[in-house]
Amino acid sequence: MFPALPSPRPTGARTARTSPAALAGVVTAGAALVLTTGCGILAPGQNGDMPDDINVTSPLMQEGQPLPAAYACEGAADGEEGEEQGEPEAYSPPLSWSGLPDEAGSIALVVDDPQVAQVFWVVYDLDPQLVELRQNIVPADAKQGQNSDGVAAYGAPCPEPESSYEYRFTVYALENPLDLPEGASLDAALDAIANQAVARGSLVTTSE
Template sequence: MGALVAGAALVASTGCGMSSELRAEMPTDINVTSPMMQEAQPLPSAYTCEADGEPVSPPLSWSGLPDDVGSIALVMDDPGAAVVFWMVYDLDPQLVELRQNTVPGNAKLGQNTFGDSAYGAPCPEEGDVHEYRFTVYALDGTLDLPEGAALSLTLDGIAEQAVARGTLVTSSE
């Protein structure tokens, strides 16, 4: 569990385990949107532990990927709490969206901070304000990691291969 927390701290503090310099130099041309979420607005309860029934992962779409992308990765995190809630990698570079509660084709789920290979719905304490980032990374290859790979391995792989990124940011309130 210590490695998972360390990996989450890396992603929260510098953005997917990348040095601040590398992250600053990386193009941010990818536009990330959702029909169910708006930038800087609260994350709908359907995607939190307050969901009516089991929480589900939100639908996301993206555009503006660079040419010659080998795969796409998605990371949902809370930078203030150093928590990664969702990790999807080896998404087909021709894909332009993830539908609600789905992981298509040959894409894989990596472990989140809690050690689960699944969407981990945020559950903030009442009154606590959190920021939730949905970051799409364009990678120059595939991670070639097994389903359920450890968080630190997945973050390191993304950091090594990322050529562009884009982020949709929501909040807990």
């Protein structure tokens, strides 16, 4: 059972400034398979007749508008330096959602750039009664899976100058909580979400 008021924990991770081409190369084989074939959880037009009934919004992001610098590596560079390598701290944006089906047993969130098959954040086992995530916070009973960099945290996108990218914040209603631990591999998390998903909705931002 989920607690009524779970204690929050921070989501930030040290953010390396890596080009999108290099980042795409670190996607695991299993995740790439899910992205391009099979359940295709992150690919538009796939997953059969799954309804897009969930409305995803943010008080600090707008559909079709650029991702605020605070949630990209440019904004993270303005924060405190890492203790060991001087790498900046990444902060996840606040999100809200509505329209989950009554049968939802849990919620998952996937943040990705579909053009380069890059996944920045995976969160699962969110309470189905939850209607938002606050900035840089994940409830204590929720779990974070590995992103494409192999880190179980939010990884701030680092778009190349004068290039165009899309960043999707997709909320999935799942039949049940996932039987996965904290820090599950990217391919395992995406496959489990695909198997349990009954509805979804996305907020899409851009790099410019």
